[in-house]
Amino acid sequence: MKYYSTNHNVPEATLQEAVVKGLASDRGLFMPERIERMPAGFFEDIDKMSFHEIAVCVARCFFGEDVERDALEDIVRDTLSFPTPVVEVESGIYSLELFHGPTLAFKDVGARFMARLLRYFINRGSDRRMVHVLVATSGDTGSAVANGFLGVDGIKVHVLYPKGKVSPIQECQFATLGDNITAIEVDGTFDDCQRLVKSAFMDEELNNRLLLTSANSINVARFLPQSFYYFNAYAALKSKGVGNDVVVCVPSGNFGNLTAGLIAHRMGLPVKRFVAANNANDIFYNYLSTGVYSPRPSTPTIANAMDVGDPSNFARILDLYGANHADVVSLISGAAYSDDEIADTIKECYERTGYLLDPHGACAYRALREQLNPGETGVFLETAHPAKFRDTVSSITGRDVEIPPRLAAFMNGEKMSVAMDKEFKYFKQYLEQLL
Numbered sequence: 001m002k003y004y005s006t007n008h009n010v011p012e013a014t015l016q017e018a019v020v021k022g023l024a025s026d027r028g029l030f031m032p033e034r035i036e037r038m039p040a041g042f043f044e045d046i047d048k049m050s051f052h053e054i055a056v057c058v059a060r061c062f063f064g065e066d067v068e069r070d071a072l073e074d075i076v077r078d079t080l081s082f083p084t085p086v087v088e089v090e091s092g093i094y095s096l097e098l099f100h101g102p103t104l105a106f107k108d109v110g111a112r113f114m115a116r117l118l119r120y121f122i123n124r125g126s127d128r129r130m131v132h133v134l135v136a137t138s139g140d141t142g143s144a145v146a147n148g149f150l151g152v153d154g155i156k157v158h159v160l161y162p163k164g165k166v167s168p169i170q171e172c173q174f175a176t177l178g179d180n181i182t183a184i185e186v187d188g189t190f191d192d193c194q195r196l197v198k199s200a201f202m203d204e205e206l207n208n209r210l211l212l213t214s215a216n217s218i219n220v221a222r223f224l225p226q227s228f229y230y231f232n233a234y235a236a237l238k239s240k241g242v243g244n245d246v247v248v249c250v251p252s253g254n255f256g257n258l259t260a261g262l263i264a265h266r267m268g269l270p271v272k273r274f275v276a277a278n279n280a281n282d283i284f285y286n287y288l289s290t291g292v293y294s295p296r297p298s299t300p301t302i303a304n305a306m307d308v309g310d311p312s313n314f315a316r317i318l319d320l321y322g323a324n325h326a327d328v329v330s331l332i333s334g335a336a337y338s339d340d341e342i343a344d345t346i347k348e349c350y351e352r353t354g355y356l357l358d359p360h361g362a363c364a365y366r367a368l369r370e371q372l373n374p375g376e377t378g379v380f381l382e383t384a385h386p387a388k389f390r391d392t393v394s395s396i397t398g399r400d401v402e403i404p405p406r407l408a409a410f411m412n413g414e415k416m417s418v419a420m421d422k423e424f425k426y427f428k429q430y431l432e433q434l435l
Protein backbone atom coordinates (compact mmCIF):
# COMPACT_ATOMS: atom_id res chain seq x y z
CA MET A 1 0.00 0.00 0.00
CA LYS A 2 1.23 3.46 -0.84
CA TYR A 3 0.80 6.54 1.33
CA TYR A 4 0.16 9.98 -0.13
CA SER A 5 0.74 13.36 1.46
CA THR A 6 -2.32 15.49 2.27
CA ASN A 7 -0.45 18.33 0.49
CA HIS A 8 -0.04 16.22 -2.69
CA ASN A 9 3.31 17.82 -3.54
CA VAL A 10 5.55 14.76 -3.17
CA PRO A 11 5.50 11.26 -4.68
CA GLU A 12 3.69 8.56 -2.70
CA ALA A 13 5.70 6.76 -0.04
CA THR A 14 5.91 3.12 0.99
CA LEU A 15 4.70 2.16 4.46
CA GLN A 16 8.27 1.92 5.70
CA GLU A 17 9.14 5.38 4.35
CA ALA A 18 6.00 6.87 5.85
CA VAL A 19 6.75 5.32 9.24
CA VAL A 20 10.40 6.37 9.34
CA LYS A 21 9.78 9.89 8.01
CA GLY A 22 6.62 10.61 10.01
CA LEU A 23 5.81 13.79 8.13
CA ALA A 24 5.95 14.04 4.31
CA SER A 25 8.65 16.38 2.98
CA ASP A 26 5.99 18.84 1.73
CA ARG A 27 4.90 19.05 5.43
CA GLY A 28 1.69 17.13 4.64
CA LEU A 29 0.43 14.13 6.63
CA PHE A 30 0.53 10.65 5.15
CA MET A 31 -2.76 8.95 4.26
CA PRO A 32 -3.30 5.40 2.99
CA GLU A 33 -4.12 5.40 -0.73
CA ARG A 34 -7.05 3.03 -0.16
CA ILE A 35 -9.46 2.59 2.74
CA GLU A 36 -11.18 -0.73 2.13
CA ARG A 37 -14.68 -1.51 3.32
CA MET A 38 -14.87 -4.56 5.52
CA PRO A 39 -17.25 -7.24 4.17
CA ALA A 40 -20.78 -7.29 5.62
CA GLY A 41 -20.12 -10.71 7.16
CA PHE A 42 -17.39 -9.19 9.31
CA PHE A 43 -19.90 -6.96 11.08
CA GLU A 44 -22.43 -9.77 11.37
CA ASP A 45 -19.96 -11.94 13.29
CA ILE A 46 -17.93 -9.26 15.01
CA ASP A 47 -19.53 -9.83 18.43
CA LYS A 48 -18.29 -13.44 18.33
CA MET A 49 -14.67 -12.42 17.67
CA SER A 50 -11.95 -11.60 20.19
CA PHE A 51 -10.29 -8.16 20.27
CA HIS A 52 -7.17 -9.73 18.74
CA GLU A 53 -9.12 -11.33 15.91
CA ILE A 54 -10.94 -8.10 15.14
CA ALA A 55 -7.73 -6.06 15.25
CA VAL A 56 -5.86 -8.51 13.00
CA CYS A 57 -8.61 -8.24 10.34
CA VAL A 58 -8.48 -4.44 10.47
CA ALA A 59 -4.67 -4.38 10.48
CA ARG A 60 -4.55 -6.55 7.35
CA CYS A 61 -6.52 -3.92 5.42
CA PHE A 62 -3.81 -1.36 6.03
CA PHE A 63 -0.62 -3.33 6.47
CA GLY A 64 -1.38 -6.71 4.87
CA GLU A 65 0.53 -5.96 1.67
CA ASP A 66 3.65 -4.75 3.46
CA VAL A 67 3.95 -7.04 6.48
CA GLU A 68 3.83 -10.83 6.33
CA ARG A 69 0.75 -12.44 7.77
CA ASP A 70 2.34 -14.06 10.82
CA ALA A 71 4.53 -11.09 11.62
CA LEU A 72 1.54 -8.75 11.49
CA GLU A 73 -0.43 -11.01 13.79
CA ASP A 74 2.44 -11.02 16.28
CA ILE A 75 2.70 -7.22 16.14
CA VAL A 76 -1.03 -6.82 16.78
CA ARG A 77 -1.13 -9.35 19.62
CA ASP A 78 1.94 -7.92 21.26
CA THR A 79 0.56 -4.38 20.97
CA LEU A 80 -2.80 -5.26 22.48
CA SER A 81 -1.50 -6.85 25.66
CA PHE A 82 -4.29 -5.17 27.65
CA PRO A 83 -8.08 -4.93 27.23
CA THR A 84 -10.15 -1.91 26.14
CA PRO A 85 -13.46 -2.70 27.87
CA VAL A 86 -16.77 -0.93 27.37
CA VAL A 87 -18.34 -0.07 30.74
CA GLU A 88 -21.88 1.19 31.31
CA VAL A 89 -21.85 4.48 33.21
CA GLU A 90 -25.59 5.06 33.14
CA SER A 91 -28.51 4.01 30.95
CA GLY A 92 -27.51 4.53 27.30
CA ILE A 93 -24.02 5.89 28.00
CA TYR A 94 -20.91 3.74 27.91
CA SER A 95 -17.24 4.44 28.59
CA LEU A 96 -14.69 2.89 26.25
CA GLU A 97 -11.84 2.56 28.73
CA LEU A 98 -8.55 3.04 26.91
CA PHE A 99 -6.43 3.41 30.05
CA HIS A 100 -5.53 -0.18 30.86
CA GLY A 101 -2.16 -0.04 29.09
CA PRO A 102 1.32 0.48 30.60
CA THR A 103 1.05 4.29 30.94
CA LEU A 104 -2.71 4.37 31.56
CA ALA A 105 -3.61 6.33 28.43
CA PHE A 106 -4.84 5.51 24.94
CA LYS A 107 -1.55 6.59 23.37
CA ASP A 108 -0.11 3.24 24.52
CA VAL A 109 -1.89 1.50 21.63
CA GLY A 110 -0.34 3.56 18.84
CA ALA A 111 3.07 3.81 20.48
CA ARG A 112 3.34 0.06 21.05
CA PHE A 113 2.26 -0.71 17.51
CA MET A 114 4.72 1.74 15.99
CA ALA A 115 7.64 0.36 18.03
CA ARG A 116 6.92 -3.18 16.89
CA LEU A 117 6.41 -2.25 13.26
CA LEU A 118 9.67 -0.32 13.25
CA ARG A 119 11.48 -3.32 14.74
CA TYR A 120 10.01 -5.49 11.99
CA PHE A 121 11.38 -3.15 9.31
CA ILE A 122 14.81 -3.02 10.99
CA ASN A 123 15.05 -6.81 11.18
CA ARG A 124 13.98 -7.19 7.58
CA GLY A 125 16.20 -4.47 6.09
CA SER A 126 19.83 -4.40 5.12
CA ASP A 127 20.60 -1.26 7.13
CA ARG A 128 21.38 -2.77 10.51
CA ARG A 129 22.30 0.50 12.19
CA MET A 130 20.71 1.39 15.50
CA VAL A 131 17.58 3.56 15.04
CA HIS A 132 17.39 6.59 17.31
CA VAL A 133 13.93 7.88 18.12
CA LEU A 134 13.87 11.52 19.26
CA VAL A 135 10.80 12.76 21.06
CA ALA A 136 10.06 16.07 22.74
CA THR A 137 7.35 15.90 25.37
CA SER A 138 5.39 18.19 27.65
CA GLY A 139 4.31 15.11 29.60
CA ASP A 140 2.14 12.33 28.23
CA THR A 141 3.57 11.61 24.79
CA GLY A 142 6.99 10.86 26.28
CA SER A 143 5.69 8.19 28.60
CA ALA A 144 3.62 6.40 25.96
CA VAL A 145 6.46 6.42 23.43
CA ALA A 146 9.13 5.43 25.96
CA ASN A 147 7.08 2.54 27.29
CA GLY A 148 5.98 1.51 23.82
CA PHE A 149 9.61 1.16 22.74
CA LEU A 150 10.97 -0.16 26.04
CA GLY A 151 13.07 -3.28 25.47
CA VAL A 152 12.59 -3.24 21.67
CA ASP A 153 15.88 -4.35 20.09
CA GLY A 154 17.68 -2.12 17.62
CA ILE A 155 15.96 1.05 18.77
CA LYS A 156 17.08 3.69 21.27
CA VAL A 157 14.69 6.37 22.47
CA HIS A 158 15.72 9.83 23.66
CA VAL A 159 12.94 11.72 25.45
CA LEU A 160 13.52 15.46 25.85
CA TYR A 161 11.43 17.21 28.47
CA PRO A 162 11.45 20.65 30.12
CA LYS A 163 13.00 20.68 33.60
CA GLY A 164 10.43 21.29 36.34
CA LYS A 165 7.54 21.56 33.88
CA VAL A 166 6.16 18.03 33.82
CA SER A 167 4.33 16.49 36.78
CA PRO A 168 6.20 13.98 38.97
CA ILE A 169 3.77 11.24 37.87
CA GLN A 170 4.54 11.98 34.23
CA GLU A 171 8.29 12.26 34.75
CA CYS A 172 8.60 8.93 36.53
CA GLN A 173 6.90 7.18 33.61
CA PHE A 174 9.77 7.88 31.25
CA ALA A 175 12.72 8.92 33.42
CA THR A 176 12.97 5.73 35.52
CA LEU A 177 12.99 3.14 32.75
CA GLY A 178 16.66 2.78 31.79
CA ASP A 179 17.40 0.03 29.24
CA ASN A 180 17.06 1.56 25.73
CA ILE A 181 15.31 4.70 27.01
CA THR A 182 17.19 7.87 27.94
CA ALA A 183 15.36 10.82 29.48
CA ILE A 184 16.95 14.21 28.82
CA GLU A 185 16.00 16.98 31.21
CA VAL A 186 16.38 20.22 29.27
CA ASP A 187 16.99 23.44 31.13
CA GLY A 188 14.29 25.27 29.17
CA THR A 189 10.69 25.07 27.97
CA PHE A 190 8.77 22.50 25.93
CA ASP A 191 9.34 24.72 22.88
CA ASP A 192 13.10 24.50 23.49
CA CYS A 193 12.81 20.69 23.54
CA GLN A 194 10.91 20.73 20.27
CA ARG A 195 13.46 23.07 18.72
CA LEU A 196 16.32 20.77 19.72
CA VAL A 197 14.59 17.78 18.10
CA LYS A 198 13.78 19.73 14.94
CA SER A 199 17.36 21.03 14.71
CA ALA A 200 18.67 17.48 15.00
CA PHE A 201 16.44 16.33 12.13
CA MET A 202 17.66 19.23 9.99
CA ASP A 203 21.36 18.74 10.77
CA GLU A 204 22.81 17.08 7.68
CA GLU A 205 26.00 15.96 9.36
CA LEU A 206 24.10 14.15 12.12
CA ASN A 207 21.67 12.53 9.70
CA ASN A 208 24.49 11.18 7.54
CA ARG A 209 25.88 9.38 10.54
CA LEU A 210 22.87 8.43 12.63
CA LEU A 211 19.51 6.95 11.68
CA LEU A 212 17.14 9.40 13.35
CA THR A 213 13.38 9.16 13.45
CA SER A 214 10.50 10.76 15.33
CA ALA A 215 7.54 9.00 16.88
CA ASN A 216 5.04 11.79 17.06
CA SER A 217 1.33 11.20 17.01
CA ILE A 218 0.86 12.04 13.34
CA ASN A 219 2.86 8.94 12.35
CA VAL A 220 0.68 6.51 10.38
CA ALA A 221 1.91 3.64 12.54
CA ARG A 222 0.59 5.38 15.63
CA PHE A 223 -2.58 6.79 14.19
CA LEU A 224 -4.10 3.93 12.11
CA PRO A 225 -3.97 1.24 14.87
CA GLN A 226 -6.22 3.45 16.98
CA SER A 227 -9.06 2.32 14.72
CA PHE A 228 -8.83 -1.20 16.27
CA TYR A 229 -10.62 -0.29 19.47
CA TYR A 230 -13.51 1.42 17.69
CA PHE A 231 -14.36 -1.90 16.05
CA ASN A 232 -13.98 -3.68 19.35
CA ALA A 233 -16.26 -1.17 21.09
CA TYR A 234 -18.92 -1.75 18.46
CA ALA A 235 -18.58 -5.51 18.98
CA ALA A 236 -19.08 -5.04 22.73
CA LEU A 237 -22.17 -2.86 22.24
CA LYS A 238 -23.61 -5.29 19.69
CA SER A 239 -23.21 -8.19 22.09
CA LYS A 240 -25.01 -6.15 24.78
CA GLY A 241 -27.86 -5.69 22.28
CA VAL A 242 -27.28 -1.95 21.89
CA GLY A 243 -25.36 -1.86 18.59
CA ASN A 244 -27.90 0.24 16.67
CA ASP A 245 -27.78 4.03 16.41
CA VAL A 246 -24.38 4.27 18.05
CA VAL A 247 -22.97 7.75 18.66
CA VAL A 248 -19.25 7.96 19.44
CA CYS A 249 -17.80 10.90 21.33
CA VAL A 250 -14.07 11.60 21.29
CA PRO A 251 -12.21 14.03 23.57
CA SER A 252 -9.97 15.73 21.04
CA GLY A 253 -6.74 17.72 20.93
CA ASN A 254 -4.68 16.88 17.89
CA PHE A 255 -7.61 14.86 16.48
CA GLY A 256 -5.65 11.67 15.78
CA ASN A 257 -8.06 9.61 17.83
CA LEU A 258 -11.17 11.03 16.15
CA THR A 259 -9.62 10.62 12.70
CA ALA A 260 -8.94 6.94 13.42
CA GLY A 261 -12.65 6.61 14.23
CA LEU A 262 -13.58 8.32 10.97
CA ILE A 263 -11.38 5.86 9.11
CA ALA A 264 -13.17 2.98 10.86
CA HIS A 265 -16.46 4.54 9.74
CA ARG A 266 -15.17 4.72 6.16
CA MET A 267 -14.39 1.00 6.47
CA GLY A 268 -18.05 0.40 7.18
CA LEU A 269 -18.21 0.55 10.98
CA PRO A 270 -21.89 1.17 11.77
CA VAL A 271 -21.57 4.40 13.75
CA LYS A 272 -24.43 6.84 13.22
CA ARG A 273 -22.45 9.96 14.01
CA PHE A 274 -19.50 11.34 15.95
CA VAL A 275 -19.13 14.10 18.50
CA ALA A 276 -15.78 15.88 18.91
CA ALA A 277 -15.42 17.26 22.44
CA ASN A 278 -12.95 20.09 23.07
CA ASN A 279 -11.83 21.97 26.16
CA ALA A 280 -11.40 25.76 25.91
CA ASN A 281 -9.25 25.16 22.83
CA ASP A 282 -12.31 25.20 20.61
CA ILE A 283 -10.73 25.64 17.19
CA PHE A 284 -12.49 22.61 15.68
CA TYR A 285 -15.78 23.52 17.34
CA ASN A 286 -15.57 26.93 15.70
CA TYR A 287 -14.77 25.35 12.35
CA LEU A 288 -17.91 23.21 12.62
CA SER A 289 -20.05 26.25 13.48
CA THR A 290 -18.62 28.68 10.94
CA GLY A 291 -16.79 26.70 8.25
CA VAL A 292 -13.69 28.79 8.99
CA TYR A 293 -10.58 27.23 10.48
CA SER A 294 -8.70 29.76 12.62
CA PRO A 295 -5.78 28.23 14.52
CA ARG A 296 -4.47 30.19 17.47
CA PRO A 297 -2.00 29.69 20.34
CA SER A 298 -3.19 27.06 22.80
CA THR A 299 -4.76 27.90 26.18
CA PRO A 300 -3.77 25.83 29.25
CA THR A 301 -6.64 23.83 30.78
CA ILE A 302 -7.14 20.99 33.29
CA ALA A 303 -7.54 18.61 30.32
CA ASN A 304 -4.04 19.52 29.20
CA ALA A 305 -3.46 16.74 26.66
CA MET A 306 -6.12 18.51 24.59
CA ASP A 307 -4.47 21.94 24.75
CA VAL A 308 -3.85 22.22 21.04
CA GLY A 309 -4.32 25.42 19.07
CA ASP A 310 -3.67 24.04 15.58
CA PRO A 311 -4.64 20.36 15.47
CA SER A 312 -2.38 18.50 13.02
CA ASN A 313 -4.95 15.92 12.01
CA PHE A 314 -7.37 18.57 10.79
CA ALA A 315 -5.63 18.13 7.43
CA ARG A 316 -6.57 14.45 7.45
CA ILE A 317 -10.21 15.19 8.25
CA LEU A 318 -10.41 17.67 5.38
CA ASP A 319 -8.75 15.12 3.13
CA LEU A 320 -11.27 12.40 4.05
CA TYR A 321 -14.25 14.60 3.14
CA GLY A 322 -12.77 16.50 0.21
CA ALA A 323 -12.71 19.65 2.37
CA ASN A 324 -16.53 19.72 2.15
CA HIS A 325 -17.81 21.43 5.28
CA ALA A 326 -21.39 20.19 4.77
CA ASP A 327 -20.19 16.58 4.67
CA VAL A 328 -18.13 17.06 7.82
CA VAL A 329 -20.99 18.58 9.83
CA SER A 330 -23.43 15.93 8.65
CA LEU A 331 -21.31 13.31 10.42
CA ILE A 332 -19.58 15.22 13.24
CA SER A 333 -20.92 17.66 15.79
CA GLY A 334 -18.84 19.52 18.34
CA ALA A 335 -18.76 20.71 21.92
CA ALA A 336 -16.37 22.82 24.00
CA TYR A 337 -16.12 23.18 27.77
CA SER A 338 -14.43 25.52 30.21
CA ASP A 339 -12.41 24.20 33.13
CA ASP A 340 -15.32 24.96 35.45
CA GLU A 341 -17.67 22.92 33.28
CA ILE A 342 -15.18 20.04 33.17
CA ALA A 343 -14.84 20.10 36.97
CA ASP A 344 -18.64 20.24 37.47
CA THR A 345 -19.02 17.26 35.15
CA ILE A 346 -16.48 15.13 37.03
CA LYS A 347 -18.16 15.93 40.33
CA GLU A 348 -21.73 15.49 39.11
CA CYS A 349 -21.02 12.19 37.35
CA TYR A 350 -19.12 10.81 40.33
CA GLU A 351 -21.82 11.76 42.83
CA ARG A 352 -24.70 10.49 40.71
CA THR A 353 -23.22 7.34 39.17
CA GLY A 354 -20.05 6.54 41.14
CA TYR A 355 -18.01 6.58 37.92
CA LEU A 356 -14.79 8.57 38.16
CA LEU A 357 -13.92 10.47 34.97
CA ASP A 358 -10.59 12.02 34.11
CA PRO A 359 -10.73 15.63 32.82
CA HIS A 360 -10.46 14.53 29.15
CA GLY A 361 -13.10 11.82 29.30
CA ALA A 362 -15.29 14.29 31.21
CA CYS A 363 -15.51 16.57 28.16
CA ALA A 364 -16.71 13.67 26.04
CA TYR A 365 -19.12 12.33 28.65
CA ARG A 366 -20.74 15.75 29.00
CA ALA A 367 -21.07 16.20 25.25
CA LEU A 368 -22.93 12.87 25.04
CA ARG A 369 -25.24 13.80 27.92
CA GLU A 370 -26.09 17.01 26.10
CA GLN A 371 -26.36 15.71 22.55
CA LEU A 372 -27.65 12.15 22.69
CA ASN A 373 -31.18 11.67 21.29
CA PRO A 374 -33.72 9.18 22.65
CA GLY A 375 -33.09 5.68 21.32
CA GLU A 376 -29.39 6.30 20.61
CA THR A 377 -26.54 4.54 22.39
CA GLY A 378 -23.61 6.76 23.31
CA VAL A 379 -20.04 5.65 23.86
CA PHE A 380 -17.29 8.05 24.87
CA LEU A 381 -13.56 7.39 24.80
CA GLU A 382 -12.10 7.51 28.32
CA THR A 383 -8.57 8.35 27.18
CA ALA A 384 -6.72 8.34 30.50
CA HIS A 385 -7.02 6.92 33.99
CA PRO A 386 -8.18 9.54 36.54
CA ALA A 387 -5.12 8.75 38.69
CA LYS A 388 -2.93 10.39 36.05
CA PHE A 389 -4.63 13.65 37.03
CA ARG A 390 -4.84 12.75 40.69
CA ASP A 391 -4.56 16.21 42.26
CA THR A 392 -7.17 17.74 39.96
CA VAL A 393 -9.64 14.87 40.29
CA SER A 394 -9.15 14.50 44.05
CA SER A 395 -9.73 18.18 44.73
CA ILE A 396 -12.87 18.19 42.56
CA THR A 397 -14.49 15.07 44.03
CA GLY A 398 -13.09 15.31 47.54
CA ARG A 399 -12.09 11.69 47.19
CA ASP A 400 -8.50 10.49 47.18
CA VAL A 401 -7.92 8.77 43.85
CA GLU A 402 -6.30 5.39 44.20
CA ILE A 403 -3.08 4.91 42.28
CA PRO A 404 -3.17 1.66 40.26
CA PRO A 405 -0.24 -0.67 41.01
CA ARG A 406 1.43 -0.21 37.62
CA LEU A 407 1.49 3.54 38.10
CA ALA A 408 2.74 3.16 41.67
CA ALA A 409 5.56 0.95 40.36
CA PHE A 410 6.84 3.79 38.20
CA MET A 411 6.71 6.15 41.15
CA ASN A 412 9.00 3.89 43.17
CA GLY A 413 11.62 3.84 40.41
CA GLU A 414 14.77 5.92 40.49
CA LYS A 415 14.97 8.95 38.23
CA MET A 416 17.86 8.63 35.77
CA SER A 417 17.72 11.74 33.60
CA VAL A 418 20.61 13.34 31.73
CA ALA A 419 20.76 17.11 32.33
CA MET A 420 21.11 19.21 29.19
CA ASP A 421 21.53 22.88 28.35
CA LYS A 422 19.03 24.19 25.80
CA GLU A 423 21.68 25.18 23.25
CA PHE A 424 21.72 22.83 20.26
CA LYS A 425 25.50 22.30 20.30
CA TYR A 426 25.21 20.31 23.54
CA PHE A 427 22.44 18.09 22.19
CA LYS A 428 24.47 17.55 19.05
CA GLN A 429 27.49 16.53 21.12
CA TYR A 430 25.31 14.11 23.04
CA LEU A 431 24.03 12.53 19.82
CA GLU A 432 27.52 12.32 18.28
CA GLN A 433 28.85 10.36 21.21
CA LEU A 434 26.18 7.70 20.59
CA LEU A 435 28.07 6.41 17.56
Ligand SMILES: *Cc1c(COP(=O)(O)O)cnc(C)c1O
Pocket (backbone or CB within 6 Å): 105, 106, 107, 140, 217, 251, 252, 253, 254, 255, 256, 257, 258, 305, 306, 360, 383, 384
Ligand atom coordinates in the same frame (compact mmCIF):
# COMPACT_ATOMS: atom_id res chain seq x y z
C1 LIG B 1 -3.49 12.88 23.59
C2 LIG B 1 -4.70 12.85 24.45
C3 LIG B 1 -5.96 13.29 23.99
C4 LIG B 1 -6.15 13.91 22.62
O1 LIG B 1 -6.06 12.97 21.60
P1 LIG B 1 -5.87 13.45 20.09
O2 LIG B 1 -5.70 12.21 19.31
O3 LIG B 1 -4.64 14.31 20.09
O4 LIG B 1 -7.07 14.24 19.72
C5 LIG B 1 -7.06 13.16 24.82
N1 LIG B 1 -6.94 12.65 26.06
C6 LIG B 1 -5.74 12.22 26.55
C7 LIG B 1 -5.68 11.69 27.93
C8 LIG B 1 -4.59 12.30 25.76
O5 LIG B 1 -3.42 11.89 26.27
